Amino acid sequence: MPTEQQADEQIARTDERADAYVDLTLRVRYAETDQMGVAYYANHLVWFELGRTELFRQRGYTYQELEEKEGCYIMVAEAHCRYHAPARYDQLLTVRTRVKSARSRLLCFSYELLAEDGTRIASGETLHVITGRDGKPRSLPERYRQALLAPPTAGLAPTTTE
Amino acid sequence: MPTEQQADEQIARTDERADAYVDLTLRVRYAETDQMGVAYYANHLVWFELGRTELFRQRGYTYQELEEKEGCYIMVAEAHCRYHAPARYDQLLTVRTRVKSARSRLLCFSYELLAEDGTRIASGETLHVITGRDGKPRSLPERYRQALLAPPTAGLAPTTTE
Amino acid sequence: MPTEQQADEQIARTDERADAYVDLTLRVRYAETDQMGVAYYANHLVWFELGRTELFRQRGYTYQELEEKEGCYIMVAEAHCRYHAPARYDQLLTVRTRVKSARSRLLCFSYELLAEDGTRIASGETLHVITGRDGKPRSLPERYRQALLAPPTAGLAPTTTE
Amino acid sequence: MPTEQQADEQIARTDERADAYVDLTLRVRYAETDQMGVAYYANHLVWFELGRTELFRQRGYTYQELEEKEGCYIMVAEAHCRYHAPARYDQLLTVRTRVKSARSRLLCFSYELLAEDGTRIASGETLHVITGRDGKPRSLPERYRQALLAPPTAGLAPTTTE
Numbered sequence: 337m338p339t340e341q342q343a344d345e346q347i348a349r350t351d352e353r354a355d356a357y358v359d360l361t362l363r364v365r366y367a368e369t370d371q372m373g374v375a376y377y378a379n380h381l382v383w384f385e386l387g388r389t390e391l392f393r394q395r396g397y398t399y400q401e402l403e404e405k406e407g408c409y410i411m412v413a414e415a416h417c418r419y420h421a422p423a424r425y426d427q428l429l430t431v432r433t434r435v436k437s438a439r440s441r442l443l444c445f446s447y448e449l450l451a452e453d454g455t456r457i458a459s460g461e462t463l464h465v466i467t468g469r470d471g472k473p474r475s476l477p478e479r480y481r482q483a484l485l486a487p488p489t490a491g492l493a494p495t496t497t498e
Numbered sequence: 499m500p501t502e503q504q505a506d507e508q509i510a511r512t513d514e515r516a517d518a519y520v521d522l523t524l525r526v527r528y529a530e531t532d533q534m535g536v537a538y539y540a541n542h543l544v545w546f547e548l549g550r551t552e553l554f555r556q557r558g559y560t561y562q563e564l565e566e567k568e569g570c571y572i573m574v575a576e577a578h579c580r581y582h583a584p585a586r587y588d589q590l591l592t593v594r595t596r597v598k599s600a601r602s603r604l605l606c607f608s609y610e611l612l613a614e615d616g617t618r619i620a621s622g623e624t625l626h627v628i629t630g631r632d633g634k635p636r637s638l639p640e641r642y643r644q645a646l647l648a649p650p651t652a653g654l655a656p657t658t659t660e
Numbered sequence: 661m662p663t664e665q666q667a668d669e670q671i672a673r674t675d676e677r678a679d680a681y682v683d684l685t686l687r688v689r690y691a692e693t694d695q696m697g698v699a700y701y702a703n704h705l706v707w708f709e710l711g712r713t714e715l716f717r718q719r720g721y722t723y724q725e726l727e728e729k730e731g732c733y734i735m736v737a738e739a740h741c742r743y744h745a746p747a748r749y750d751q752l753l754t755v756r757t758r759v760k761s762a763r764s765r766l767l768c769f770s771y772e773l774l775a776e777d778g779t780r781i782a783s784g785e786t787l788h789v790i791t792g793r794d795g796k797p798r799s800l801p802e803r804y805r806q807a808l809l810a811p812p813t814a815g816l817a818p819t820t821t822e
Numbered sequence: 823m824p825t826e827q828q829a830d831e832q833i834a835r836t837d838e839r840a841d842a843y844v845d846l847t848l849r850v851r852y853a854e855t856d857q858m859g860v861a862y863y864a865n866h867l868v869w870f871e872l873g874r875t876e877l878f879r880q881r882g883y884t885y886q887e888l889e890e891k892e893g894c895y896i897m898v899a900e901a902h903c904r905y906h907a908p909a910r911y912d913q914l915l916t917v918r919t920r921v922k923s924a925r926s927r928l929l930c931f932s933y934e935l936l937a938e939d940g941t942r943i944a945s946g947e948t949l950h951v952i953t954g955r956d957g958k959p960r961s962l963p964e965r966y967r968q969a970l971l972a973p974p975t976a977g978l979a980p981t982t983t984e
Contacts, residue, residue, distance in 0.1 A: 365868065365871070365872060366532055366533070366538070366871055366875065366885065367532065367538050367540060367868045367871065369532045369533040370528055370529065370531045370532065370533070371528070371531040371532070371533065371534075371535045371536075371587055371727075372533075372727075372733055372735075373533045374533075376528070376529050377705060377709075377736040377739060378529060378702040378703070378705040378706050378709075379702070381701060381702040381705065382702050382851065382853045385701075385702075385851070385852055385853065386851060389852065389912070398912060399852065399911070399912070400911060400912050403695075403696075409696055411696075411743070411746075412701040412743050413742070413743055414740075414741065414742050414743065415701060415739075415740070415741050415743075416738075416739070416740045416741075417738070417739050417740075418737070418738050419735070419736050419737055419738065419739075422735075422795070425533055425885070425886060426875070426884060426885070426886050471746070527706065527709070527710060528709055528713065528723065529706045529709065533889075534889075534895055534897075539867060539871075539898040539901060540864040540865070540867040540868050540871075541864070543863060543864040543867065544689065544691045544864050547689070547690055547691065547863075547864075548689060551690065551750070560750060561690065561749070561750070562749060562750050565857075565858075571858055573858075573905070573908075574863040574905050575904070575905055576902075576903065576904050576905065577863060577901075577902070577903050577905075578900075578901070578902045578903075579900065579901050579902075580899070580900050581897070581898050581899055581900065581901075584897075584957070587723070587724055588713070588722060588723065588724050633908070690856055690857070690862070691856065691862050691864060693856050693857040694852055694853065694855045694856065694857070695852070695855040695856070695857065695858075695859045695860075695911055696857075697857045698857075700852070700853050702853060749857055
């Protein structure tokens with residue numbers, strides 16, 4: 337177990353390599369459009385979650401595993417989204433997800449939603465607390481937290497400098 | 499416990515009073531429209547479920563109670579919807595739900611979706627099996643089944659002949 | 661047309677009567693729950709929109725009218741939600757919506773999501789720009805903006821001090 | 823333009839090569855689960871639509887193109903789904919879509935939803951009418967209809983005998 341100070345250092349290191357991200361590609365569904373002819377604004381939070389899920393997977397585990405084996409639930413405490421450009425039906429979008437910070441009881445992720453031509457569709461952050469099956473706060477087991485802080489597995493998630 | 503024959507008679511009686519229904523009113527949400535300017539076709543199944551939920555409530559209990567107290571889950575086995583006219587944003591719709599049959603292991607509901615002026619937007623049926631927490635088939639406790647077959651509580655659900 | 665200064669004064673007056681809100685009640689749908697047994701976090705933005713729609717209606721007009729008659733679209737530029745407590749299936753929730761500011765090209769709404777016992781489920785804000793059918797920014801016609809700033813119609817929306 | 827008889831022959835030929843299908847893979851989203859721990863039943867219609875969209879794409883065109891260039895809207899007239907086994911979070915599912923019939927004013931698609939191990943999750947059909955921007959029935963331009971009847975482009979959609 338790292339001391340609180342060590343934990344802080346790790347967060348600092350995460351921030352230093354803020355260029356580490358995981359990309360997931362999705363296609364805007366007809367069901368996700370509204371009568372304005374663009375994707376409805378709540379879908380962006382669904383897409384952020386797909387990116388978050390993919391990040392976990394690339395770091396070697398899944399939500400499902402966390403819930404079933406560890407009884408750990410990643411509850412959303414806060415979500416924020418800025419809408420830069422409309423997303424349209426059938427468009428291919430990339431969700432670019434980063435671990436912004438990973439303390440034992442508090443996780444923060446940031447997201448960019450990009451069109452194929454690089455246009456920034458949206459950006460956002462989500463803040464999460466860890467709870468047990470009973471809904472009470474608990475800590476994310478250290479090996480999961482470490483995995484979130486580790487650089488993405490070589491060959492799976494490209495680590496580039498934008 | 500009724501014998502199988504008695505159960506059949508009850509189903510027959512239900513069919514005889516097929517004019518017994520429960521109405522629920524909802525307003526079409528912006529999120530439910532698509533770029534065609536009408537409600538996306540999967541929402542009708544969500545609305546059917548609201549009608550079904552309301553029917554349970556009018557008969558004196560809730561899904562939640564069934565799940566929590568009885569460990570009974572109403573799993574969908576089949577769903578069918580005919581789309582007669584488009585539903586539009588902000589329209590007030592009535593979901594009219596009927597118990598088509600209620601055997602101990604198989605429930606069938608029928609639905610009509612009506613606009614304020616009486617236009618029939620959609621109609622459909624859903625077929626359900628009862629399962630336990632383990633996903634295995636089981637029987638709906640008899641008192642719940644009886645309640646589904648009972649006429650709606652006076653004053654709550656209007657029983658009329660169309 | 662008010663001058664820019666007058667517009668600012670009106671915003672100030674809105675802030676002064678920040679206790680003016682419109683309430684809308686909804687019931688959490690089964691479709692809105694996730695396997696954690698609580699309402700999925702993107703639904704809160706859908707519910708905020710229901711509150712926003714109701715506020716427009718209480719001020720005497722509808723989104724639909726704005727879109728069809730005026731060719732005015734209220735595009736979301738930013739959304740923020742804080743999740744205080746989980747919302748559960750079949751729970752009755754109140755969306756309490758306030759106009760935070762209403763400039764001619766920028767609208768800001770704030771929301772509280774409350775359980776029947778007064779528990780605060782969530783709170784949030786959305787920021788909107790007005791666009792035409794072509795997606796280009798334009799002004800909200802003054803009479804609509806004034807209506808947003810007006811106190812809610814007596815008898816429709818309760819104006820109380822919390 | 824084929825005569826009505828020729829059209830019937832083409833439908834017959836389509837039926838003869840009923841082994842022609844297009845596969846699309848998707849992953850069950852957290853947002854799509856409900857508190858029963860399985861995918862909510864309305865999502866299957868959304869997934870069917872993803873399969874349908876992909877079939878159009880594999881035949882050389884897109885919904886978007888049909889709507890924008892031809893002013894043709896594929897309205898759903900009927901949908902039917904049988905639920906064979908629950909779909910769970912994070913599962914990879916294949917939507918296998920077939921053109922069941924393609925008359926000039928009426929399209930019918932059939933779907934199978936398969937898990938990675940071949941388990942049949944669901945199966946269904948949708949029936950569609952073609953309308954113009956005004957909502958009135960019209961014919962699907964013949965070249966689009968022909969494309970739907972054509973065998974899938976070699977290399978893109980595998981044509982196999984099950």
